[in-house]
Amino acid sequence: MNDFVDRELPGARFTNVKLPDAHLTDVDLHGAQFTDVNLRDAHFTNVGLHGARMRGVDLSGGHLTDVDLHGAQFTNVGLRDAHFTNVGLHGARMRGVDLSGGHFIGVDLCRTVIDGDVEGLVINGVDIAPLVEAELDRRDPERVKMRPTTPEGFRAAWDLVELRWSQTVDRARTLPPEKLHESVDGEWSFIETLRHLAFATDCWVRRAILGDPAPWHPLDLPWDQMEDTPGVPRDRAARPTLDEALALRHDRMATVRTLVDSLTPESLAARTTPVHGPGWPPPEAFGVGECLRVVLNEEWYHRKFAERDLAALEA
Template sequence: MDFIGQDLSGSSFERVKLGGATFRAVSMQDTVFRGVWMNRVVMRGVEMADVDIHGEIGKLTVNGVDIGPYVEAELNRRHPERAKMRPTDPDGFREAWATLERLWDGTVARARGLDPELLHESVDGEWSFIETLRHLVFATDAWIRRVIQGDLAPWHPLDLPWDEMRDTPGIPRDRAARPSLDEVLELRHDRMAGVRALLAGITEEQLASDTVPVADTGGWPEAQAYPLGEVVLGIINEEWEHRLYAERDLDALVKRAGS
């Protein structure tokens, strides 16, 4: 299907496949991309100014220069603990998790200094602080309790999947819920303690093994074997990235409260 000489300004594209599409002489000014896969995208003759990109960036070549290593080096400089978030052995996994728990303690302490109502407010269309914590409960339930520990239905009513995930029977998604910080932290402490206990006795052999597929009940993640080490790495990455998002948004909320 071709769109030539048409004005699609303000259009919304959700769960649309654009793989292999060609954009030529197209204005994308003020366009927002969320949850988008852009692997192997080629851009030529592009004008880019005031562009904000945040996500997992591998090889990214700009005007012939691979900027990926520069981005990695700068992120590690800004966040010295970041290098610990790619562990390769059991002690490294345990250290990474202990570091995350310590950092989250500081972030939660910041949040407690704000009006509790602000913790339900979105910043630039992102999840609120409370919703971020609810999503991390969901991530732990999905990957640790379901995939690794074999619980077919580990969900709590406050679990919050990512926005682009299709509604799945049995998995809650109550965006209208407004639990208190303490209510969500009770869940968080329980889930984080579960990960800590898992890592306390984990071995190199276990990290190198695959998980045992849960029964195929149509839930999520799909009932298949996953590399156990990669599953735990995924949770570590979720915790690390979402804490940075939370800190960024807390900065905005502090300014909002003071204005």
């Protein structure tokens, strides 16, 4: 057992350290840096982690009680089955976080914003996910087209994607070119969004459905939390022009158009052949419809985010 009691360790650095089942009580670790540290099943009681930085840390099964996390940053941190008691997360910002199966009792969620997949979210005994879905459909009745089940439905959905994105691109063209490389509140820039959607199509259509093990383009941009993978590009420093990004984008959209136009009930119901080699998705068999719905979901939400950020850039 690793015990730390009544210790002051401000600014300490922990790298490639294994401290499973550690017990930290009355310890000051503000500004500490943890890199590739095993803290599985650790117990933190009255621990100051103000401004701490954690990257590649396993806190699975941990118990945190009376812990100050103000200004702390967590990147690639495992908190599966962790317990937080009397922990302040006021003003916390979470991106790419999996909270599935979590239980939050006696929490304050006032003025909280949640964007993401919501399913089975129960608040004060009420499953609010169906209520959220119904409200989003009410706000934009065409949103229901993004849940197709027939070949005709997929064609209509892609018609809508093409129409909405053409309007968004026209809006983007009214901004100075340098603005299209500008991030709003830490999100992808407009051009990075186009690059990511090309990557999504390469993953789920060109690789998963069409069977190309390495369909990547140098401008493809994976999601931030994806681990670096040999052969899969991730050039965050690239600065293509809008027209260069659109050339790739239009090519990938044309691939989807060709596919949905040729769909039959039989081909839609088919399952893909697992594709091996570095990349995403993993070598599994997927339903063709499942793959296409992933693409539709990416298209719908990233356009919504792009419109939100364009409004901020225009202001």
